[in-house]
Amino acid sequence: MKNSFAQVARRVSESLQSAPSTMVVRNAVKLDAKGERPHSWLYSRDGKIRAVGTHDEDLETALEECGDSLESVEMIDADGALMVPGFIDIHSHGGWGVSFDDGEDAIGIARAAHAVHGTTRQVLSLITNPLETMCSNLRQVKAATEAREDVLGSHLEGPFLALSRKGAHDPECLKAPQPEYVDKLLEAADGSLRQITLAPELDGGFGAIRRLANAGVKPAIGHSDMDYDQARAAIDAGATILTHIFNAMNGLHHRAPGPIPAVLEDPRVSVEIINDGFHVQDPVVRLAAELFASRLMFVTDSMSATGCPDGGYKLGALDVVVKDGHARLVSNGAIAGSTLTLDVAFNRAVTVLGMSPVVAIRAATLNPAHALGLDRPNGITRAPLGLLSPGFAADIVLLAPQSLDVQSVWCAGRKLA
Numbered sequence: 382m383k384n385s386f387a388q389v390a391r392r393v394s395e396s397l398q399s400a401p402s403t404m405v406v407r408n409a410v411k412l413d414a415k416g417e418r419p420h421s422w423l424y425s426r427d428g429k430i431r432a433v434g435t436h437d438e439d440l441e442t443a444l445e446e447c448g449d450s451l452e453s454v455e456m457i458d459a460d461g462a463l464m465v466p467g468f469i470d471i472h473s474h475g476g477w478g479v480s481f482d483d484g485e486d487a488i489g490i491a492r493a494a495h496a497v498h499g500t501t502r503q504v505l506s507l508i509t510n511p512l513e514t515m516c517s518n519l520r521q522v523k524a525a526t527e528a529r530e531d532v533l534g535s536h537l538e539g540p541f542l543a544l545s546r547k548g549a550h551d552p553e554c555l556k557a558p559q560p561e562y563v564d565k566l567l568e569a570a571d572g573s574l575r576q577i578t579l580a581p582e583l584d585g586g587f588g589a590i591r592r593l594a595n596a597g598v599k600p601a602i603g604h605s606d607m608d609y610d611q612a613r614a615a616i617d618a619g620a621t622i623l624t625h626i627f628n629a630m631n632g633l634h635h636r637a638p639g640p641i642p643a644v645l646e647d648p649r650v651s652v653e654i655i656n657d658g659f660h661v662q663d664p665v666v667r668l669a670a671e672l673f674a675s676r677l678m679f680v681t682d683s684m685s686a687t688g689c690p691d692g693g694y695k696l697g698a699l700d701v702v703v704k705d706g707h708a709r710l711v712s713n714g715a716i717a718g719s720t721l722t723l724d725v726a727f728n729r730a731v732t733v734l735g736m737s738p739v740v741a742i743r744a745a746t747l748n749p750a751h752a753l754g755l756d757r758p759n760g761i762t763r764a765p766l767g768l769l770s771p772g773f774a775a776d777i778v779l780l781a782p783q784s785l786d787v788q789s790v791w792c793a794g795r796k797l798a
Contacts, residue, residue, distance in 0.1 A: 386477040387486075390493040393797050397530055401428040401794030402455050405440065406777065409459035410472075413466050414743035421464065424454070425775035428793035429764045432771055437528055460781055462547045462788055465767055466746040467501025467776030468723040471576065471753065472536060472653055472680035473698070476673075476687035476722075481505040482518045482697070488525045492532065494688045495681075498722035499778040501792040502533050502766060504575050504753070508697040509539030509550040512562060516569035523573040531792050533574040533753070533761060537566065538624070541579035541589065542604035547631045549696050549710050549717035550604065557559050558589035566665070574598050575753055575761075578624040580605035581615035595618030599753060601653075602640065604629045612640035623652045625682055626669060627661050628716070630753070645672055650687045651752035653680045656726040657719050659707055667734055670688050674740050678749045679726040684708055684718035724778075728785045763793065 403426045411421035411433065414502040422440050424432045424447075432443035440653035444450055474480055476494030479487035488505065495503055505525070507518045507582040515537065524533040539550050556562055558579055567574065576599040581587055590600040602615050603624025608631065622643045644650045652673045657667050660682070670677055671784040681687070686694045692702045693711075696718060700711040723745050730741035750756040750767030757765050764774040775794040780787060790798040 384652050386490050386493070389497065390489040393493040393496050394489050394529070396795045396797055397792065399795055401425070401775065402791075402796065403427075403449060403453075404455040404457055404794065405444075405451075405458045406459055406464060406779070407440070407781070409462055409464035411464050411769055412738055412783065413767075414739065414747040415621055415768065415770070423464065423769060423777065425777070425794050428775055428795070430771055430773050431773050433769055435616075457789075461782050463780040463782055463785065464769065465742050465778050465780060466767055466773075467778055467790065467792060468499045468727070468745045469502045469749040469755075469766060470495060470681055470723050471504040471533075471678065471749045472506050473503055473683045474508060474718055475685040476683055478685055478689050478694075480508070480685045480696070481522065482507050482510065484521060487523065488521070488532070488675075491685070492529070495683070495722060496531065496790060496792070497787070497798040498717055498724045499780075499787045499790055500723050501776040501778070501797070502531055502762075502792060504533045504536045506536040506538050509542065509554045511554055512540065512556070512565065512696055512712045515540065516565060519566065519569040519574065520571075523571050526573045530763070531797075533755070534573040535570060536575060536601075538604070539578070541577070541583060541586070542608045543580040543583065545606050546580065546604045548604060548629045549699060549701070549715050551698055556569055557584045557586075559585055560588070560592065563589050563592055565575075567593075567598070572597070576601045576622055578603045579619070580607065581620065582607050582611050587614060587618045589614055590618040590620050605640070606631060607640050609638040609640065609643050612643035613647075616643065621649055621651060622726040623650055625653045625655050625660065625680065627665060628655065648676065651676045651748060653678050655682050655719055655721065656734075657681060657721040658729065660716065660719065663734055666730075667736070670730075670734070670740060670750055674743075676752075677724055677744045678752060679723055679730070679744045680749075681721040681723060681726065682718045683721055687720045687722065688705055689720075724785070724787050731785065750788060
């Protein structure tokens with residue numbers, strides 16, 4: 382099995398190094414955050430979407446304007462498949478038996494594990510470890526970000542987390558966010574750190590949020606005992622993401638409202654949720670979709686066991702056992718990430734929870750892009766992400782019309798699966 386994973390990873394990596402296809406996808410049902418449109422076509426060139434439409438004469442005009450013709454481009458008949466933007470996962474730790482903390486080869490394998498499920502872009506989440514290890518891991522992700530178009534950068538989940546809300550993080554490695562620690566991590570990341578989850582109530586927490594935001598990082602509040610007022614203060618200091626809502630934080634209480642109402646009141650904050658039916662029960666996921674539809678983001682928080690059988694695994698230095706697809710620490714039974722992929726999160730949102738396909742696809746594409754500033758021209762990606770619109774990256778996924786299973790995947794016009 383490990384050999385087959387490595388072979389797929391090599392194919393994905395080689396595809397990312399190849400020239401993007403000049404292609405037309407036609408006879409598709411186009412679905413993105415702007416809506417759903419049947420009988421659609423999409424024309425991409427040089428890794429970007431050049432035109433979309435529903436009429437053949439408009440397609441021929443678009444091709445002629447770029448010096449192409451129906452005969453000179455690769456024609457792909459979607460045969461009625463759902464055509465959606467590539468999924469974007471901003472919180473994932475690994476897959477196919479390895480973690481993103483495990484080095485260059487592991488990054489390639491874990492990325493392939495999610496690429497074949499339609500995740501065309503990914504922020505690589507790094508677990509709490511000794512500070513020097515985290516710095517080393519940040520440098521490895523920096524190298525991967527420069528080498529691979531599908532890697533967006535890093536997400537640090539720790540080490541600045543509340544001991545009482547540590548979840549599956551090693552308590553021996555947790556720290557208060559002292560300025561020298563923050564600066565050391567920023568230096569190691571060298572501009573590739575996209576977000577960091579921290580508990581704002583820790584000593585130095587609000588100063589760290591300001592420092593990180595000024596450095597271009599998106600501070601994410603989570604794994605925290607913060608109350609309502611602390612959450613509001615953290616947002617005003619520059620926090621713009623809530624890490625996996627409902628998990629590792631104070632819940633809603635009528636006399637102790639906690640962070641969730643503070644986030645609800647402030648449209649500057651994007652909201653992660655793990656839609657696997659285990660981390661958050663379905664009625665509460667529906668509630669979150671109602672409350673945060675325009676800024677809800679599906680994330681996987683997936684760990685190394687994703688795509689693998691039940692059994693024993695590692696999360697950092699901690700032992701994990703996976704049973705029935707659910708990961709828990711051996712030591713205390715705490716939930717230790719997930720084995721979720723974003724195609725499953727989207728699928729169950731539509732077929733199990735009854736969410737609007739437009740709302741569900743937005744949570745897996747445009748909203749995470751927006752949270753990181755990638756839905757507009759930026760210094761991270763060659764083209765904006767999150768929509769099937771002219772000028773956006775040709776990140777395209779075809780889904781079977783009934784089952785919603787992934788059929789084909791392109792990242793910047795390069796076929797990954």
